[in-house]
Amino acid sequence: MRKPRIEDLRPSRLPVTVLAAAVGAGSAVLLMLRLFVPRPVGVADNYDGVRLMCHLGVDVRLPRNTPRLRDYVYYRYDHLAHFSCQRHALGTIRLPDVPYRSSQLLVLYAARGLTRVLGLPGYLDLRAVGIVCCLLIGAAVGLLYRVATLRHRYRLLVCAAVVAVVADTVFIDYAVSPFSEIASVIGLLYVAVGVLMLAGPSRRRRLAGIAVTGVSGLFLATAKTQNVPAVLPLALVLLAPAVPVVSAAPERLTQLAGLLRLHALRGLDRRLRHRLTGLVAVVVMAAGAFAVSGNEDKRTAQLTEANFVSVTLLPTSAHPQRDLAEFGAPAWLAQYAGAPPWCAPTALQDSAGYQKFTKSLSHQRILGFFLNHPTRLLPVLDTVAGYFYEPRPTATLCGVGPHGTQVMVLPRLGNYTHLAHTPRGLQDHRWSPVTDALGLLRGFGMGTLLLLWLVPAAAVTAVRRRRALRGVGALLGLLLAVAVTQFGASAFADGIDTAKHLDLAVLATALAWVFAAVEVLAALTTRGARDETGVASIPRPATQPESEPVR
Structure with missing residues (x-):
């Protein structure tokens, strides 16, 4: 009888932290190669980028007889004396009254320092912005490998799929541009990591998950005005541990009431501290988001x-x-x-x-x-x-x-x-799996889009794994909620540049399919291996000697 093979749950002999660092570094290198080899790619300015770049007092440097700005990508930005966001005209281009406030400014300031370290020309080089974005995304992918409760092969699979999605031209090309869409990409990836940490086995990891989700949620919500509705699903995720359980022991409630009466901070219940931490994160995130959204005149x-x-x-x-x-x-x-x-x-x-x-x-x-x-x-x-x-x-x-x-x-x-x-307005088609897949649905309406949102949720629900419903299921629900709310904000908030405003909804939908597919694959293979082990462990009946023929 063949003995069933017991698979080692350890990913390898290396510590998981070392493997996570290797995955993160490899992801960052792959994204840099995607951006800069054989030629750098980015997204050209539509004359709206100055509303963000004016915070650094810089303007793009254009050579003589330059074609229209929207047709080509320009890297070099030079500092202009006495130029700020209070100036409402740049040459012959009249600027809107209010500049953009965005968390992307943190990335730009980091890229300003990297521009000096690398010796790139100008005050700010957008290629340095691209490098900073690739490093941040790589770190998010490494953390995803670290916190995912999957076997080694499935961790690698989900990380590779996430990198493949982010490397699409409608996402990573924004890393070399004067727009803040790439900040939405970075923020959503770290939010995904934080939500998975919230479903962790230890209380320390769950508290760390609240911190990661709160900080990254604030970064995401303040990236663009259209991202503000994402605060609602993020708040629900952060406050989920704060929902009181009816079946809780009465003595715990009695103890908590006694502690509150005595005002003893040291004796606060751990569950209450957990709830208060999530509440503080929600308050800070909401305050930052509405401060940005209230900037519009x-x-x-x-x-x-x-x-x-x-x-x-x-x-x-x-x-x-x-x-x-x-x-x-x-x-x-x-x-x-x-x-x-x-x-x-x-x-x-x-x-x-x-x-x-x-x-x-x-x-x-x-x-x-x-x-x-x-x-x-x-x-x-x-x-x-x-x-x-x-x-x-x-x-x-x-x-x-x-x-x-x-x-x-x-x-x-x-x-x-x-x-x-280079021809004017040349498009990047080197790697566009998400763009090409959505292009196959061109001409379909809202019904097809609803299916794109419902199929991943139905697939994960059909798996019926307790861990999946608690971890990946919560993440999937958050991604779909972000996609729906951001779609609604882009649909009814403005009528122009809608395709650019829908970038976060497209990314959230693509990531939902990635996590759902890997979860279903892991569930099916695990179930198949369990069935095979069960069949192999059933003892076979001893063979009986054939009876002699009756004469």
């Missing part, structure tokens, strides 16, 4: 809401004039359905009717419109889902349309420099 908020009405809502309407009348908007805005209002002539934008319309707009009024017309919600979601299936960032322009009107044009931002006679 009223004029910019009104323009954003007007963009949503004209770009997203009107093209889905069978009676645009009726909708405009309900919003109190001028009738001429129907001629610019599908285009931002700033495509209209300046005289129309300065008219009293349009100014009254923008001042009366608010998120509450838009919500009331959909409450009165619930059937209008699905066409809007279908339109925004179309951007989800084409996640490459674009610039929003106004082109010549029929009858002398202006229409919205969405050229894609370039990924290469202008060197070596």
Whole structure:
């Protein structure tokens, strides 16, 4: 009888911390090779990057006879004397009134120091930003290997899959750009690590998980204004240990009440300290997120809401004039359905009717419109889902349309420099598994997107493993919640640059599929090995000698 093979649970003879460091370093090196070999890639500026870069007092240095900024990537930024975010014009480009506040500034300041260490030209080189981002992502992948409660082979598999997803052109290329999307990528990866730590076996690891989730959640929520809704699912995860259990022992509650009466801090119950730690993390994260989101001035908020009405809502309407009348908007805005209002002539934008319309707009009024017309919600979601299936960032322009009107044009931002006679707006296609997979769904609507969110959740639930439902299941729920909330924020918060704003929702969806696939694979192989071991351990009956034939 063949003895069943008992698999060693140890990943190797090396300590797990050493293996995690090796995985993290290898991931960072692979991402650097992806960014810089054979040619560096990034994301060109759409003339909006200065709202972030102005905090460092820098401007991109363009050579003479330079083509349009959005067609090529430029690395070098030089420091300008007396230049700050209070200046509302840069050359002939008029800047918005309010600059961006983002956690990406921490990455930029670190890259400023690396620029000096490496001797790169200029005050800030975006290639140094790319290196810093690769190191941070590599460290997140190494931590993921360290805290994942999987066998060695499955830890390597999930880390490799995460690196493969992040290396897609719609994610890693932002590392060399004047945008803050890469901060969202970094923050979400560390949030995933923190959530897995929250499901750890020891109290010390769970407390560390609260700290990691809180800090990384703050970094994620403050990366972009569209990320603020992600605070809600993050708060639910952090406060989950704070939910009191009804079946708790009465003596524990009595002891806790006595301690509170005596005001003895040393005797506080460990569970209460755990709850208070999570509550403090939520308060800090929420305060930081709303401080960033509250930075937008009223004029910019009104323009954003007007963009949503004209770009997203009107093209889905069978009676645009009726909708405009309900919003109190001028009738001429129907001629610019599908285009931002700033495509209209300046005289129309300065008219009293349009100014009254923008001042009366608010998120509450838009919500009331959909409450009165619930059937209008699905066409809007279908339109925004179309951007989800084409996640490459674009610039929003106004082109010549029929009858002398202006229409919205969405050229894609370039990924290469202008060197070596590179064509304008050349796209990076060297590694784009997520982009290509979503491209196969182009033309489908919101129903298909719902399936993309429901299938991973259903797969992990079908596994029915207690550890999976507690660890990976919680992470999967968080990722899907982040994807849904960020999709909603991008759908109804603005009508332009929607594909770029959906970047976090696309990443969260892709990571949900990765963790669900690895978890299902680990469950099926473990179950198969257990069944094989059980069959092999059943003793076979002794063979009986054949009876002699009866004569």
